[in-house]
Amino acid sequence: MTTTGIRQPQHLKEITSTKENRTSTQFDELDRVLGGGAVKGSLVLLGGDPGIGKSTLLLQVCGELAQKQTVLYVSGEESPTQIKMRAQRLEIDSEQLYIYSETDMSEIRQQVNEMKPDFLIIDSIQTMNEPELDAVVGSVTQVKEVTSELMKIAKNDQITVFVVGHVTKSGGIAGPKILEHMVDTVLYFEGEAHHAYRIIRSVKNRFGAANEIGMFEMKGEGLAEVKNPSAIFLDERLPNSTGSAVVVSMEGTRPILVELQALVTPTAFGNAKRTSTGLNTHRVALIMAVLEKRGGLLLQNQDAFLKATGGVRLDEPAIDLAIAVAIASSYKEKEINQTDCFIGEIGLTGEIRRVTQIEDRIKEARNLGFKRVYIPKNNLKESLRQSEGIEIVPVVSIQQALNYLF
Structure with missing residues (x-):
């Protein structure tokens, strides 16, 4: 007997599998660590030291994606003018790239509902806050609830969400460890301040192999892919x-x-x-x-x-x-x-x-x-x-x- 309105267990053979709907970021090195491209409706966490190039990389990716799709870049750390200056330096000028300087998740949700973007960038997760919560911005409670809300946006609206996370002195992503468990993919952006080379490494990926790496070189005009790291x-x-x-x-x-x-x-x-x-x-x-x-x-x-x-x-x-x-x-x-x-x-x-x-x-x-x-x-x-x-x-x-x- 089945009960109306209650989910029932399904036999494995009865479950239909669908191939992931992927979009190329136009950066082969980033596509590699993502498992072949960004999966629609996925939540990706990008962590790294301050100044390593996380925002630069994501802005370059946004510039490529916005050639054909709508991208909403939400920044809680920089003003639209600052982002515009970096975009000019990177020679990014895309019709469908929207910049939004906001930290209130209720306002961000409203903009997402109105725009229905294909991609949403959150820079960074530690600056966002749920106004209903009586907790300090960047605290464990705030980061957990904001991530949970972004996961709902990604899954319910089938929007690909990229989230920037700061790294602590010990090398872990600031905030609760549950942050890494909640997202679909965790990427770390590594490198030394005195080296021009940057490595992006996947430590968790529900849609591809973990421990893949991609390599970039930091130049005046932004990050350039390194096709042959061994050389x-x-x-x-x-x-x-x-x-x-x-x-x-x-x-x-x-x-x-x-x-x-x-x-x-x-x-x-x-x-x-x-x-x-x-x-x-x-x-x-x-x-x-x-x-x-x-x-x-x-x-x-x-x-x-x-x-x-x-x-x-x-x-x-x-x-x-x-x-x-x-x-x-x-x-x-x-x-x-x-x-x-x-x-x-x-x-x-x-x-x-x-x-x-x-x-x-x-x-x-x-x-x-x-x-x-x-x-x-x-x-x-x-x-x-x-x-x-x-x-x-x-x-x-x-x-x-x-x-x-x-």
Whole structure:
């Protein structure tokens, strides 16, 4: 017996599936991290440090989208005049782009109901407020309720909503963690103030793969796409230098080659320092312990400084072998061949463990002119399909890898 007006459970086979209605942002790098374009009726959160370029990127995206669709850009931080000045600098002049400086959600709802835009931009979520709530703007209660209201607008009116979120000192998006759980997609805009390159990374995506990255370069006229990040990361390598090793890392479905650098020097104090930029310090300390115990390197009285060049941040297990090789190269003062690269996870007993997507990694290394790649022996069968034009060296342990190289 069924009850009128009450939803009933449906059998999985009876549910009809529909393909997502996507719109290209006209930026291939952003489309990549979104899973192929912006999904109609989705709520996307873009987080990042102040001044990193979030508003610039979204204004450029608005300029492209507004060529064919209606876009409402709501700013709680800047006046329409300030946004107009940035739009002129970015050479944006679209007929269907509307700027609205407001923080009251009741007023914003009214404008959305009247305009029925295809895209809604909220910059930023921490400045918006629900007037009915007796809570401070930017508080947990306000941010939660505003996000809930924006989710209703996105789903009920089938409007694609982009929301800007500020990042705290600890690197998380300011406001409650539930903010990330409520939205469909979470993107982080990363970069260093002294680098021109910016990376946009998806950490959650209900409509595509997470951990995808897109890369941009900040220029005077705005953000420009970087189609080949690997070439950028390897562009300034010094020939015949020690303490340098190249890794093929997977960021989502994209393989990128990055130079890892290590500087190992005798410590001048009692406790040796371990410092890293773009790499997990705990991972570095673990690999150094394995090198000392299993590789025969006396590192306990050595300071170690490591970095991933280009401002990129790497945190997957397959970078272990390259970190170990860079440290050993600096410690032994012996250089690594410029056309060698390294892929592999290191276990605590010194074994080199299997990694995923080995074929894509080797293909990218070969395309960029590398002649030899060191991989885990257990990945050898999979890698043979991409072995033409590049020498594959399978290794079982860190000791074997060091013996081959030094």
